[in-house]
Amino acid sequence: MKRQWWKEAVVYQIYPRSFNDSNGDGIGDLQGIIEKADYLQELGIDVIWLSPVYKSPNDDNGYDISDYRAIMDEFGTMEDWDELLDALHDRGIKLMMDLVVNHTSDEHSWFIESRQSKDNPYRDYYIWQDPKADGSEPNNWVSFFSGSAWEYDEKTEQYFLHLFTKRQPDLNWENPDVREEVFNLMTWWLDRGVDGFRMDVINNISKTPGLPDASIKDPQSPYQFAAEHFANGPRLMEFLSEMKEKVLNHYDTITVGETAFLPIEAARNMTDEENGYLNMVFQFEHMAVDAKPGTHAGKWETRQWELPELKQIMTKWDKEMEGVGWNSLYFNNHDQPRQVSRFGNDKEFHKQSAKLLATYLHTMKGTPYIYQGEELGMTNVQFPSINDYRDVEIHNMYKEFTEERGYSVEEVMRKIWTTGRDNARTPVQWDDTVHGGFTEGTPWIKVNPNYKQINAKQQLKDPDSIFNYYKELIELRKQEDVIVYGKYDLYLADHEELYVYTRTLNEEKILVILNFFAGEPVFELPEGITFAEKSLLISNYEVNDNEAILKVKLRPYEARVYKLTY
Incomplete structure (x- = not known):
């Protein structure tokens, strides 16, 4: 295997809305990240993965983009972004942006034009279909966020596809003009100095030709539908090859694809050092180790996970990729619950289990990813009311499970406490002052009440803290080539x-x-x-x-x- 800087790197994910608020409006922002640049340097990480900061109406917290070349007002300005890039680069830290190009916001100018008429030049930028003869939806696909994957447009009397919320229409990658637009915006950011991309749901960009009904007759499970028709379509590798040829070959980048349902053979092809397209992928097989099989509830039905199964999955991915491609290493991110609550023990053995999980991820073969607050051992949260939650997925699930599936409110809340995405999205706990030092205003989502016990200020002073253990692990990885290679x-x-x-x-x-x-x-x-x-x-x-x-x-x-x- 070749030596590469991105193999030796440790990546730190920032979810900007919840990282640090500099102006008291309750929402994290770019200047807030700049304020914490010295903290990031102290930890010793090499790359920041910045979740979306582009202009967005925030139907899905920034993963619905209305302008790829502008910054969301809540986060700041392009001048703030330039200042952040300089602050990170001055400290030897690279910046990886989130590339979200399976879909856009319905407020993107392309989609606004696309829905004007069937003969609009932008119509084919998205996936439009006529109703079936009986007036029903074009097929039986369902969204990841509950309900149909189709939304009817009265003006043009057709449906458009959305694998996520109805305000996130899917782009039509079959259209070469769409691909050219994406490659142009990637080049635009790389020329501004960005060091690479994390590619959101990138293996969904090629759908099954003809968009047929799924053969799986289980409308409760979008994950089964995805595996059959949303993901890993026949032109996926072709599209990525074109991206590599037109963009990535011309820059020294770090690239990682988010690729749920990706077969391991496809991952080998995608990350092959000689002929592949991306540096690494996020595989999701180990993220299902606590999912209860054979249920209709997808990720919401869990079971006690078993260590031999985790070992089998992680060993398989290591051995299959050995000598060919490269793995990413993670146990949590903005879409997953907190790792110390899920795979450790966040009560009696909080510090020990947080350090154990860190030891594992930083001594396996692959590039480790730290999610903000993980280095402090931040935990899941148990807000008492659905009104305390902000995630669109949680609210859709709550409505569906209580109104359509017959679950009690208590049962649904327990599922949210275990698996909900907002577990990862509570603000970073900087100190023991009000709101954990995240903001002087009212935070957009409540802070975990345990911020007085778990916070950065306390841990920076404690040589035995989780933070200082992470710092030691990161330094050890830099000293010992055997840990990397x-x-x-x-x-x-x-x-x-x-x-x-x-x-x-x-x-x-x-x-x-x-x-x-x-x-x-x-x-x-x-x-x-x-x-x-x-x-x-x-x-x-x-x-x-x-x-x-x-x-x-x-x-x-x-x-x-x-x-x-x-």
Whole structure:
């Protein structure tokens, strides 16, 4: 595998609405990020992934874009964006923008023109279809955000496709003019100095030709429909190849595609170092490890996840990509609940489990992604009322589950507390003052009440804090090439509590021992791991470096990383 700067990088995602508010209007903004540039430098990250800051009516919190070359008023101005770019670059931090081009806002000038008439020059920028003979929708597809994926337009008496909200019409990538528009706007941002793109739902840009009905007769499950007809269409690789040829080949970029439902063979092709199109993808298979199979509720029905299954998924993705492409490493983002609440223990072993999860993600092979507040161990939130939530997906689900599916309010609220996207969108907790120091005004969404116990000001002062552990991990990754480039090998695949693996690069080897639960299992050195000397690189408990590791009783959520020599 070639050495590449983006393989060695650690990426930090900023969801700007909830990061830091500089002007007291309750909404995070670009100047707020600039205020925290020194904090980001202190953490040691290399790249910022900035969630959308483009002009938007905010039907889906900025993922409905009305102007790709302008900044949302709530976030600031293009001058603020230029200042942010300079502030990051001055500190050695690169900036990756969110590229949202499967769909636009219905307020984008293209769509405003498109719906004027059937012969408008922009009509074919979007996916319009006649009703069926009986007047019904063109097919049985359903939206990710509940309900039909089609919206009827009275003026032109046709339906347009929207895989997300009805205010997010899908672009028609079959139209070469659309592709040229996208490539032009990418070039425009790269020429301004941006360092790459995270590509939102990028494997949805090619749909099944003819837009046929889905054969799966389950209107409750958009995820099954997506796997059949929304995602990984026949021209996907062709479109990405054209993007690479016309844009990406001309810049030194970091690119990552958001690719739910992407088969691993397609991921290999997409990220192939010699012939692929993107540096890496976000695969979602491990994000379904706690989903209850065979239900109609999609992500909202959960089960207790099992460690052997997680190991199997992550090992498969490592081995299939080995020597060909590159993986991303994440357990949470703006669309997922907080990782310490989902995969750790945010009560009795909050600090230990947060550090354990960090150890795992930063010692696996791939590029680690930190979601804002993760480095503080921020947790899920349990707001008492649906009125405390802001996410369109949550509100659509609440209405559907209580009014159409017969769930009680209490049952639905428990699902939201476990899985809802607003768990990740509460403001970053900077200190123990009102609203966690996020704003001097009224925040757009409430702050998690535990901000007095979990905040950046306290953790920066505490050498044993989660923040300082992340800082140590990031620095360790920069010092040890074996952590970035070393071959991954799994041991104890069926163990229900321990996740054990090695990373090997030439004559260097590290051994990672992780106790993923609150029990105290005994670790015994597996056959095949031999060494003459060992040194402890990092651990989340006090450990005697001279302690033998042939047989060790581990503490709850204990993590140890050893360097082995022969």
